[in-house]
Amino acid sequence: MNLLRRSLTATLLFAAPFAHAHLDGSKPDATPITHPVLAIQETESSAQRDARMEWWREARFGMFIHWGLYSIPAGTWNGQRTTHIGEWIMNDLSIPVADYKALAPQFNPTGFSAHDIVALAKSAGMKYIVITAKHHDGFAMYDSKVDPFNIVAATPFKRDPLRELAEECRKQGVKLGFYYSQAQDWTAPGGAAAVTGNHDPKTGHWDKAQEGSFDDYLRNKAIPQMEELLDNYKEYPVVVWFDTPKEMTPERAAEVVKVLNRHPNLIWNNRLGGTYEGDTETPEQYIPAQGFPGRDWESCMTINDTWGFKSYDTNFKSTETLLRNLIDIASKGGNYLLNIGPDSHGIVPAPEAERLQQMGQWLKVNGEAIYGTSATIFDTPTGTFSATEKGHNGQPKFIPTWNWRSTTTPTRVYVEILTWPKGSFHVDKMPRKVTSAYLLADPAHKPLKVTQNGDSLDVQLPSRALDPIATVLVLNTSK
Template identity: 75%
Template sequence: MKTYRCTVAAVALLLASHALHSPAQTEGHRIATNQDHSVAAIQDTETAAQRDARMAWWREARFGMFIHWGLYSIPAGTWNGKQIPGIGEWIMNSASIPVADYKALASQFNPTAFSAHDIVALAKAAGMKYIVITAKHHDGFAMFDSKADPFNIVAATPFHRDPLRELAEECRKQGVKLGFYYSQDQDWTAPGGAAYKRGNHDRPNHHWDPSQDGDFASYLHTKAIPQMKELLTNYGDFPVVIWFDTPTPDMTPALAGEIVALLNQHPNLIWNNRLGGGYKGDTETPEQFIPAQGYPGRDWEACMTMNDTWGYKSYDTNFKSTETLLRNLIDIASKGGNYLLNIGPDSKGNVPPAEIERLQQVGKWLAVNGEAIYGTHATLFGSEAGSFSTAEKDKEGKPKFIPTWNWRSTTTDDAIYIELFSWPKGSFHLDKLPRTVTSAYLLADKSKKPLKITNSAGGIDIALPVQALDPIATVLVLKTK
């Protein structure tokens, strides 16, 4: 899939149309980028070797934890006794909550059940290699100790603790990387902050409360950039990732360049394609879907929820099965991407039990089969993922991709991994192989018993036992040269 390039006016049209779909983030494949930057980013100047070195740990990781957590976990999807449609962290916008009423939630926010140790341990048990947490979402509330603005968890709540600092300490202890999500553009409680349109927010700036009005550049200079400086300097070797979101036309190339100048002071930092101002960043960010063929030649990360919301909603129990989550991970890795899977803690800091259960189950599979995911490259084949329909069209009028779910494949320099979802009878057949197979075995078989290999003019067949070793995905390893 290509990166779309368009004018500022076209960006505004995309944002207006996309806002109808109530996203937690703008889908990364819709962000306009270009190469004309008055302030060069590291991506504009580094060599291929330098980029490979900077991105090395991220490419190895393949699996990370997204955390959406903030004041929106208090209403948990309900305002004034009414369940508000849409995703939990957008409730202020979706319900047109006045700034003063929303800010008053801070006095109720006391997440005493929050445990940085337990959350990092959960990520580790799930096989996740990094965490990205919402340092500030669109509601403008900072989940860290900010001297730049008092609307934060330390100064404005009875909790008086900095969860980001506690997570940073635990990530160091437990060997997990830490990154910060920061809403650089939208801010619904700071004068001048941008806002996406919802409902009857028909004013040019889509504000619903006069106290939101102001100058965007002033917001950026007095709040957003100072807070980003805090995030980049107050937590030692973290963050390793900055995850931007929902750029609007307010983020001009010149203003975005001021942020890039700050990012350039941290040369090992990884950041995504959602800054705005035409900057492509490091990673494509497809949201709530897996691109049919990945993004060949680009690093990419699919961010997805476990249920239907990012921020906690008390009545959203539509959780995906462990099978779906695990097969998503395998599918993403087979296309060369990373999987950023979200949890949404409640207002006390508890992770929903259904999320814990599924993450632990995924981790059990990875404890046995992680070799087929971590540090691997995309499939050498491709047709196993499915094909584009000759008759059906997607919502953009393009041929619809019809996935198939029999198997996927990942690779390393000396191995081909076949993740089998549907267990073949007798043997697994491949028509063509770009490498010579020297041996084969099942990854979950501790004895690594060799499997019979039969080569013929029609391809290669690997004899398999009668039953799969795992009901969700059994990994066949083909050692190659």
């Protein structure tokens, strides 16, 4: 993760001329691009795309899992704490390849339970899971025959967590996707690396063991491992999540696209590189002010400040903040991919599990206002742009307000009220005719008084909210 590292940005701009703006959440360059191999997105019809993306668009909420060898140091190496995210510790502290690989014999996460993690996702109201099959450290979290640096061959655990998760996802009705670091690989000769400190300014390497040909790495490790992941888990993965496409030219990315095209129902993101757009925009750690009109998109975010487990990162976001994020994202037509970082035993930190379960309680009551909905039909601002603070891409920072948000279906408008108004809910312009209204958390669905004069709408509300975080007002409508 952490695509926006300054050291990596310049390389991304050089390697994929239109990719960087696309990757960090701004508009992609509209210049037409001819690819060496056409991706499915460039050949399918609109109807075919809609059918392929249907489940994903309805899901709205997914679980990201960052888990690997980096959970053993948990942010500390030889007494030094990293100031960065946990899964980047090898790069940030320039750990030699041999020393990092020596973590594998210590990795025995006997507390891992695929059943419990899938059950946690389900109880949270999450519809899909994306787990790190191989992160930038090059360690495969599955039974790879391509390279022995993996959880089955190199550790005393000897189990394939991805296979166990796939089995549980089938049983529990949750979809499964795999994250794969196609470019960065800090332990494979020739793998890409981000420039940090005194790393080689061209390759990013800091250890002679990393030297080699990137094309050989791509041909002999990355692409064969992607084939394993796509071929060996039956109907999974339904999503492939790429990241940090350093060195991924159009020609190199085309070799990956050849593999992806064999799986016509697959959904993959905009981080492959080589100017391929993929299916989804991936704003990281923020929610774009207007979403991405006309594009499928997914905000990936952490519960605390790290993706991979760090023992001392206790800066957990509140359940209120997490639910507001979900509502805000859904109101703009996006998905929320919320991360957990299991520890070296395979256990999900308790504060993360507790917050997910609390989110699930809200969704049990109010889920119909999130799942299968479209973006708001109102043009009411949801915040303002700061005159002094800078946000992503150096643009003015968007400061959200938390009064209400809205999601839509063909016959209903849902208003997620975050700050309870006095007396009534009012909008100056209501694009549809409202036929009736009630509160979703009211078991009786008692009708509320609706007054619609011209464009304006008022709905009389009870004196108190039914939920301390967000109470959903349902507006039944006709066009």
